Amino acid sequence: xxxxxxDDFEPWLERELRRTIEPVRxxxxxxxxxxxxxxxxxxxxxxxxxxxxAAAIVxxxxxxxxxxxxxxxxxxxxxxxxxxxxxxxxxxxxxxxAPREPSPATEAGDARRCVIAxxxxxxxxxxxxxxxxxxxxxxxxxxxxxxxxxxxxxGEDTPKPAPSGGKQVDGEAQTSGGETGQxxxxxxxxxxxxxxxxxxxxxxxxxxxxxxxxxLGGDRTTGQxxxxxxxxxxxxxxxxxxxxxx
Amino acid sequence: VDVPGRQEYRPGSAQDFDRLYEATYxxxxxxxxxxxxxxxxxxxxxxxxxxxxxxxxxxxxPDAPVEAWLHRIAINVAVxxxxxxxxxxxxxxxxxxxxxxxxxxxxxxxPDLLRELRxxxxxxxxxxxxxxxxxxxxxxxxxxxxxPERTVASRLAAARARLQDRLAWLRSPGIWLPNGVPSxx
Numbered sequence: 366x367x368x369x370x371x372d373d374f375e376p377w378l379e380r381e382l383r384r385t386i387e388p389v390r391x392x393x394x395x396x397x398x399x400x401x402x403x404x405x406x407x408x409x410x411x412x413x414x415x416x417x418x419a420a421a422i423v424x425x426x427x428x429x430x431x432x433x434x435x436x437x438x439x440x441x442x443x444x445x446x447x448x449x450x451x452x453x454x455x456x457x458x459x460x461x462x463a464p465r466e467p468s469p470a471t472e473a474g475d476a477r478r479c480v481i482a483x484x485x486x487x488x489x490x491x492x493x494x495x496x497x498x499x500x501x502x503x504x505x506x507x508x509x510x511x512x513x514x515x516x517x518x519x520g521e522d523t524p525k526p527a528p529s530g531g532k533q534v535d536g537e538a539q540t541s542g543g544e545t546g547q548x549x550x551x552x553x554x555x556x557x558x559x560x561x562x563x564x565x566x567x568x569x570x571x572x573x574x575x576x577x578x579x580x581l582g583g584d585r586t587t588g589q590x591x592x593x594x595x596x597x598x599x600x601x602x603x604x605x606x607x608x609x610x611x
Numbered sequence: 612v613d614v615p616g617r618q619e620y621r622p623g624s625a626q627d628f629d630r631l632y633e634a635t636y637x638x639x640x641x642x643x644x645x646x647x648x649x650x651x652x653x654x655x656x657x658x659x660x661x662x663x664x665x666x667x668x669x670x671x672x673p674d675a676p677v678e679a680w681l682h683r684i685a686i687n688v689a690v691x692x693x694x695x696x697x698x699x700x701x702x703x704x705x706x707x708x709x710x711x712x713x714x715x716x717x718x719x720x721x722p723d724l725l726r727e728l729r730x731x732x733x734x735x736x737x738x739x740x741x742x743x744x745x746x747x748x749x750x751x752x753x754x755x756x757x758x759p760e761r762t763v764a765s766r767l768a769a770a771r772a773r774l775q776d777r778l779a780w781l782r783s784p785g786i787w788l789p790n791g792v793p794s795x796x
Contacts, residue, residue: 396630404662
């Protein structure tokens with residue numbers, strides 16, 4: 366039987382291919398150094414950053430939306446332009462109800478007192494960085510006077526609910542059931558602990574300690590309102606009650 | 612081809628793909644070194660192939676032979692690379708018209724068989740390596756090349772004949788003749 370070169374060639378080819386190619390080794394493969402790992406690692410941080418950005422946007426949106434809806438609920442109107450007008454009207458009527466001898470000092474004090482009373486009624490906080498020369502003309506220091514401390518778990522910078530039918534007893538805002546719903550989303554956020562945590566970890570809590578927009582008269586550790594002093598009660602009693610729908 | 616732990620690979624699992632990478636890297640590299648001009652190109656193409664495979668890993672069907680699937684991706688990457696390389700070479704030739712061609716150190720240091728293998732169409736060269744180096748079956752070669760199984764035998768025969776023709780003039784005359792013609796010896 367005759368053998369062809371093709372019969373010889375195939376074994377030779379296989380032998381030569383193995384001899385030529387098998388010794389050729391690439392670098393030792395480590396998956397951690399592979400290109401696909403690097404690309405995957407580059408993608409993951411982007412995804413994480415994207416998620417963080419989305420979370421931040423949602424948080425900011427909730428904060429802004431909560432503040433706006435809270436203010437709208439308190440003033441009874443969704444139009445921000447009319448909020449300032451409502452405040453001006455309320456302060457004017459407050460000053461009219463407590464006539465005094467007109468002088469620049471007493472007028473400023475009246476306005477301030479009315480605003481404080483107003484914010485106590487409407488649940489807004491006020492920056493207590495009033496000038497020292499106003500306080501002696503109207504009695505005791507006012508920052509803690511008319512404020513109700515936040516309920517346990519409420520955020521310290523959470524606007525108070527609109528107590529149209531509520532009454533204040535011993536520094537704690539008492540609201541009837543249906544009115545807490547009007548307190549807006551910020552009140553709910555406080556109940557879920559978000560605002561409270563923010564206050565405890567710095568944020569508005571620190572601001573409150575340093576005289577910023579934190580709670581006025583509230584106990585930072587318990588969230589309970591500080592029991593007002595007698596002078597506080599006198600001050601509050603001297604102020605007219607202003608309904609938020611005025 | 613018996614890839615260790617083949618049955619345990621789960622599509623989309625990053626850990627399994629890491630194992631697959633470490634188990635199959637050298638064989639893929641060996642295939643591409645036969646198709647491409649040098650080691651650096653082979654390494655680049657292997658990494659590119661694993662990158663593409665990783666992106667497609669969630670869609671891999673476990674009933675397909677996983678290494679043949681990887682080879683298919685790698686061969687396609689190598690074919691694209693060779694096409695780009697050819698275009699570059701044409702550009703070089705045009706640019707160097709009239710200038711003596713430098714001797715390529717890689718070409719001169721490459722064994723004859725490997726050099727001639729690289730002159731074959733890439734899928735023919737790949738078929739030879741898959742069969743004679745990796746021991747693939749016709750089905751696995753078909754999967755790796757993306758051709759019907761019945762055409763694998765004819766592809767292999769064509770590749771062998773072509774390589775034999777190219778090698779014949781390098782050898783002592785009369786040892787091998789093309790297309791199965793008996794030799795003088």
